[in-house]
Amino acid sequence: MFDPRWIRENPDAFDAGLVRRGLEPLSAQVLALDKTRREAQTQAQEVQSQRNALSKQVGAAKAKGEDAAEIIAEVGALKDEHARLEEAGKTADQALKAFLEGLPNTPAADVPEGADEADNLEIRQHGHAPTFEFEPKQHFEIGEAMGRMDFEAASRLSGARFVVLRGALARMERALGAFMLDLHTKEFGYTEVSPPILVRDTALYGTGQLPKFADDLYRTEDDYWLIPTAEVPLTNLVAGSVLSESDLPVRVTALTPCFRSEAGAAGRDTRGMLRQHQFSKVELVSICLPDQSDAELERMTGCAEEVLRRLGLHYRVMLLSSGDMGFSARKTHDLEVWLPGQDAYREISSCSSCGDFQARRMDGRYRPDGEKGTRHLHTLNGSGLAVGRALIAVLENYQNADGSVRVPEALQPYMDGAEVIGGDG
RNA sequence: GGAGAGGUGGCAGAGUGGUAAUGCAGCGGGUUGCUAACCCGUCUACCCGAUAGGGUAGCGGGGGUUCGAAUCCCCCCCUCUCCGCCA
The missing domain is CATH 1.10.287.40 (Serine-tRNA synthetase, tRNA binding domain)
Known part of the structure; x- marks a missing residue:
């Protein structure tokens, strides 16, 4: 705003x-x-x-x-x-x-000009795409062959764009979420939060999803909305409040389910669990002083990258062009992980600085030391990471010829030390 | 779901129609060997104004009655208590 x-x-x-x-x-x-x-x-x-x-x-x-x-x-x-x-x-x-309220945020000066994702700029890469002695499979082929990823059962329960995970895959999804939360809380100073995932209009207005993007959201009959990302409850934690400088920065993280109608994505990514109506995600949110937000975006992107590094996954960091950024963002980094089964990079995290755009909508302010009056805060949010997509990346990158999948070292403590999961997991 | 109580500045707390007492805390200034005490000032948003300054609004939110509303009326939100139900 x-x-x-x-x-x-x-x-x-x-x-x-x-x-x-x-x-x-x-x-x-x-x-x-x-x-x-x-x-x-x-x-x-x-x-x-x-x-x-x-x-x-x-x-x-x-x-x-x-x-x-x-x-x-x-x-x-x-x-x-x-x-x-x-x-x-x-x-x-x-x-x-x-x-x-219908106008998107102004792009930062260093955001590349462009119409869409074709104009995004690759900033850096990390690691290398793994090589295989065989034709690597896509995640749903691996998961279904294991008997642990069931789209038919999900479809009977809920329809398209849902999945049922069982046994080792359900366990690995939980392991991924726990691993990410531990990393961000123990090493990066984020405070873990367990927020409501049903919210009011005002919360979604504050972060910019409403009034313009109601079609992308699910709404309950008594007028709550299911959150599309924990960015909504986490950022709105400071709505309507006046913080002092010593409170800042506020760094919070949460593992929550996210719900998206995918109204504009009909026919896209229909196979597998890449694009679901429901997925879980570890979200990072920072609230900081205006002159800290540029540095905070770099820091946050680094926190998300560290998840991929510890998981031993190859990825690249993209700086989004002005035409590809979200409504509230003034600058966005996407992390794209390498998926051998798809032979492509796919978005697994998006870290954005929103400047005071959201803070203004939700009236989140701070009182500068030694000054009269108040100023609006800066807000940032980023996935650290999307858990469902991280599961996909592990399956495709760590797959073996026999259909089993090695467990990344960082995840083994969360899976009773298991080094491999297979059909009998 | 039923019944009831309540929401006033950072906090505490008065105010049932005449334009927000008072106390405490914080901050700034004054006084002052130092400290304490004391005195003065100190909310937010918006509008006008080059500045100095002036004005309007705000007592959970929104309407209404009135010359005038924190106070009376209506709708909504939130908190708490008891009952019912319940993980």
Whole structure:
């Protein structure tokens, strides 16, 4: 959400950001609405000031036992005028807000120009793609052959884009989540949180999913929403609050199920468990001072990368182009893990700095040391990592010719020391 | 689900129609050998203004009544207690 005052002072920067997002310049429209709003507000306040003064006179007159009918009649006229002006101000204010809340965040200066993922920039790689003496299989072939990944059962229960994991694979999914949480809490200073996964409208508005992306979400009959990511409850932890500098940075992590309707992805990635309506994910969220958020994004990306390194998985880090970034982000790193079965890199983490875009929507502020007033916080979020996709990556990268799968060393302590899982796991 | 109580500044706590007491804490300033005590100031958002400064709003949220609402009326949210149900 943009600050109208910032747009007033930097209309060109505002328009440039929209253009980089593939939108039209809109500052003229915003400024016109803003002007209407302020004029109505100023006039309404002047009338109100008169009203207040006259009302005081009524009180004073009555206290003295005098007749106040004349003053009361005078105030009555002001009342209608005030109502009219206030209404005009409110209408303009709501129009401005409705306009602004649908606009995506301005890309950071170092975000590459581009229309879509084809313009993303590879920043670095780590490790090498493993070589196989045989034709590597895709994760669902491995899992189904093991008898531990059951799409038919899931389909009977819930339909397409669900999976039932059994035995060693269910165990490995749990191991992955536990391993990631331990890494982030013990080594990177994140505090583990167990948040609600049903949330209200306001929480989703705060992080930017609403009002624009309601189609991507699941809603309950009593008007809760299932979270599409733990970014929503974790970031909204600071909604409506004023922190002091000594509280910052706030670093929190959570392992939660995530629910997405995948409304725009019909027909894409239909085989396997790459794109599901429900998946679990370890999320990282940082809340920090404005001048720390650039460094925090690098740090957070490093935390997510470390998961892949410990799992011994080959990946690359992409800097998303202006056209491929999410609504609330001002800069995003994607981690893409190598999947031998697919012979492709696939997204397994996305780490974004949102600047004050979300903080403004949810009114999360801090009080600068030695300064009067408050400023909005900066928020960041990142997957650390998507657990379902991490399971896929382990299966495809650690597969053996006989259909068994080696367990990465980092995971073995979480799986009773098992080094290999196979059909009898 | 039923019945009831409540929501006022960082905290505590008054205020049932006349425009938010008071106490404590924090911060800034004054006074002052030092400390303590004491005195003054110190909320947030927005609007007008070059500045100084001025104004409007805010007592959980939103409407309404009234010249005037923390106070009266309506709707909603949240917290707590008891009962019922329940992992």
